[in-house]
Amino acid sequence: MPDPQPSLDEQIAIYQREYRDLDPQVERVVNALSRLDRRMSVAYGRQLATLGLSGAEWEVLKELVMVGSPYQLWPGTIAKRLGLTPAAMTHRIDRMLAAGLVTRERDEENRVRVIVGLTDEGREKWLQVMRQASAFEEYLLQDLNNEERAQLGDLLIRLLDRVSTHLD
Amino acid sequence: MPDPQPSLDEQIAIYQREYRDLDPQVERVVNALSRLDRRMSVAYGRQLATLGLSGAEWEVLKELVMVGSPYQLWPGTIAKRLGLTPAAMTHRIDRMLAAGLVTRERDEENRVRVIVGLTDEGREKWLQVMRQASAFEEYLLQDLNNEERAQLGDLLIRLLDRVSTHLD
DNA sequence: GCTGAAGACTTCAACTCTAAACTTCGAAGC
DNA sequence: GCTTCGAAGTTTAGAGTTGAAGTCTTCAGC
Structure with a gap:
């Protein structure tokens, strides 16, 4: 054993x-x-x-930055992309609100909806993580030359396409 | 948005x-x-x-099969490999015991320890999953020829080695 | 042999996620 | 206009995980 x-x-x-x-x-x-x-x-x-951040918080920050300025999304959209239930999203946003990372307000154009927005502090946290992460990623790939990196990327994307069509 | x-x-x-x-x-x-x-x-x-199996159960079955016959491990070892706390392991084994997938007994050579073993039903479940999974994996890689598969494997293993030394 | 310390698992309380019921708002149909 | 249906989020109860405290066993030192 x-x-x-x-x-x-x-x-x-x-x-x-x-x-x-x-x-x-x-x-x-x-x-x-x-x-x-x-x-x-x-x-x-x-x-x-x-950096005092949980993986759950990081996922949400990423999605908000990923849509670009003005960094706003509906909770349901974030939930779908992260593979979570709407209920889980509600609670996550509660916590991130308390931590000052995001804002939450009703959408005045359609009052059923809610808009989640990034605070300056949230954006700053994202940057801090990216600085650390990109250093780590460069370290991870240091043994691969440019050609190998491109090759690996290509191969992975072909698998990604395949599994994506499988899930539809 | x-x-x-x-x-x-x-x-x-x-x-x-x-x-x-x-x-x-x-x-x-x-x-x-x-x-x-x-x-x-x-x-x-x-x-x-x-197949009526949860991801958590599947992880544990894999570890037990992976050590080979007689398919026995200590809970703490499984927990370490899966990145779980001992407490979580205790509960998982409780549930898998009730489902008839594993056995649990004291280690008579060192009575602090516990031995988790695979039942025939657990082994059969593992086989069923592998049959399904290998079909899916073949589908996933169908666009890649043999050379590309070998290349991809090599590149991934080089990254794996790198991240492994990083974590030590 | 007895005692203290360390190791392996279990128990318990707090937290996070899911599933399902509920609330609120908006859009169609009559 | 009133009603009904659907969509978006929230609330609540139940399952699984974590961290800390607790129990039991082994081993080293005396």
Whole structure:
């Protein structure tokens, strides 16, 4: 009963023993992807913590910045993009409101709706995170030359297109 | 205030406007990675649901199979590998015990420890999921030829090594 | 052998998310 | 105009996770 996690190759070797019809090459890609994403999440999480931000807050800040000035979105839209229920959005915004990261007001053109906006403090937090994150990302990719980076990007986008059409 | 998510390129263009010192090529790789992983998680989640399994249960089954026969692990080890607290592990095992997927007994060689083992039903569930999942993964990679698959795997593993040393 | 300290799991309270019922507003149909 | 239906958010109850405190076991020092 070992404590350290088996290496990717060990893992795939065991999978093949347990289930013969497995393509090792496919498995190598898929499992590397999920391991990589999990560890990157851990790394990002640590960085966020040093800035006093939770992962949940960071996700919302990103969406608000991503629409560009004047940095406004409806809660339902944010919820959809993050894969959350509207109820979860309500609570997140409550907390971020208390932290001074966002504003919330009724949409006067359609009073059913609510408008969530970014505060200056929220925008400043986003910038701080981006400065840290881009340094980390550059570190992450330092072993890859420009050609390899482009290649990797292309391959990932082809998978992304495929999975996107699958989900529709 | 748009409802659809911006494309990857649109997103990066906006990020660059908001924060000039950003390398678009790096950003392209990193954001494609996270989008891809999120959507794959949604796809896997749907598949699991059709088999009456939760993502949490699937994670634990994977770890147990991954150590090979006799499919036993200590709760603390599983918790570490999944990035959970021991408390969460206790509750997960409670539920999986009730579902008949695992067993739990004291380790007689060291009575502080507990041994979690896989039941035949748990092993069967793992196989069912793998059959579905490998079909999906083959679909996901269908646009890539063998050379591209190998390339992608290699590049991902180089990133994986990098982030792993970073976390130590 | 006894005692104190450390390790592994469990218990408990607080927090976050989901699902479902509820409230409010706007738009159609009559 | 009044009613009904649908859309957007909020509220509430229940499930899962975390962090801290608690319990039980082992081991080292005496």
